[in-house]
Amino acid sequence: MKMKQGMQLIDGNGKFNVDGLKDFMTATEFAQSGLSYAIVAIIGSQSSGKSTLMNQTFHTNFEEMDAYKGRGQTTKGIWIAKCSDIDPFTIAMDFEGTDSNQRGEDDRAFEKQSTLFALAIADVVLINMWYKDIGLENAASRPLLKTVFQVMKRLFKPGKKTLLFVLRDHSKTTLEYLKNALLEDIEKIWAAVDEPDTLSAAPLGEFFNVEITALPYYEFQEKKFKEQVAQLRQRFVHSIYPGGLVGDRQEVVAASGFPLHAEEIWKKIKDNKDLDLPAVKVMVATVRCEEIAGGKLKCFTSDKEWLKMKEAVQAGPESGFGKTVSSILENYLSEYDREVVYFDQEVRNDKRRQLLSNALMVVHDAYDTMLMHLYSNTVNRFKTSLEQSLNEGQEYVAAIHLCSQSCMLEFDQGCEDAAIQQSEWNASKFREKLICNMLSEMLASYENPYWKLVKEIHGHQ
DSSP, rough: OOOTTTEEEEEETBOOOOHHHHHHHHTTTGGGTTTEEEEEEEETTTSSHHHHHHHHHHHHOOOOOOOOOOOOOOOOSEEEEEEETTEEEEEEEEEOOOOOOTGGGGHHHHHHHHHHHHHHHSSSEEEEEEEEGGOTOOOTTHHHHHHHHHHHHHHOSSOOOEEEEEEESSSSSOOOHHHHHHHHHHHHHHSSOOOOOGTOOOGGGTTTTEEEOOOOOTTHHHHHHHHHHHHHHHHTTTTTTTTTTTTTOOOOOOGGHHHHHHHHHHHHHHTOOOOOHHHHHHHHHHHHHHHHHHHHHHHHHHHHHHHHHHHHHSSSSSHHHHHHHHHHOOOOHHHHHHHHSOOOOHHHHHHHHHHHHHOOOOHHHHHHHHHHHHHHHHHHHHHHHHHHHHHHTTOHHHHHHHHHHHHHHHHHHHHHHOOOSSSSOOHHHHHHHHHHHHHHHHHHHHOHHHHHHHHHHHHHO
């Protein structure tokens, strides 16, 4: 797939192209963009030159209408392509015409669904219309604008969405006059749309940043058309930065979550369910963070350094166990943090805790084995050193004190060396068991007839 070549995201029957989008993400490396991307969609009447405008502006390769074959439907469904040489990474979306004769009056649902999809997905929605439509009650663009406003009022909360009206085939009428006339038209249509109670009297400006530009007739003034399109293209350079075309946008989904986000939104639209974008965003974050966390856990469990340490500790206590394992864990946690940084904070923190919990479950057996080795070695060392001290005639209480103190210090240092930084584990269970064992050994040695004889012999010397 060429970087700029269009890919059909949704076909004319409303089927979402999951595999195609996956290939597109790979070919364009879109997922690596984080939040540094923009999506531009174009909607408008059939045969109004939408695909031509997108290709000229963004250097894409959407299929265009062949004038010699008549003004039939060219774009079916929804297509996407990567815009060439624009910073930030920008995706162009070309939509089927909103007044397609091929669909007929009985199949208009797709037009409304696709318009809703454009408003939900895109940062900028280009509305392609003929300049002569301004002020006309029966203009082809009026039903489209009514649909746009109905969708925004009923299904979206107030929040800036940029609508860029592109007035086509502009000739002598001044742009200033056209802007004023179009804004008046827009306000009338907005006011006429039924409003939910919660949005009564909500001004247009709470929902939209309205931008207006005009282009001359492409076929008759191609040079001038291309010059003005080049100026239009510049508006999309650095579009997401402060002062840019969509510099004040909100609720951006991380690029790696775009496929799931788009698919879920389309599914809800097709099922005619309420479109709660914040909820969709959280759902996408949940799925993606779980996927990333699962990947990191899998990498950790197969990590060669971890497996080497895990095997080594079976044979005996391994020096540097805690430091090594903590470092390996921190490496995968840091990778997780980098990959989920653009997702919902609450979700990513929750999935990080789950990742750590699952990783520690993997480590726990090795940690317990390590402490068991320390415990067993300390018990043996205490018994041996106590026997040796008493054999040498050392006073019983002094021998007990020195041997127990030395062995406990060594045990505590070993436990500290084995500690996992990311856990709240401690060696108290083993330490208490060790103390009990040492006390038993002390009592046994005190009551041992052999040691009583030794004490008597040393007492008579």
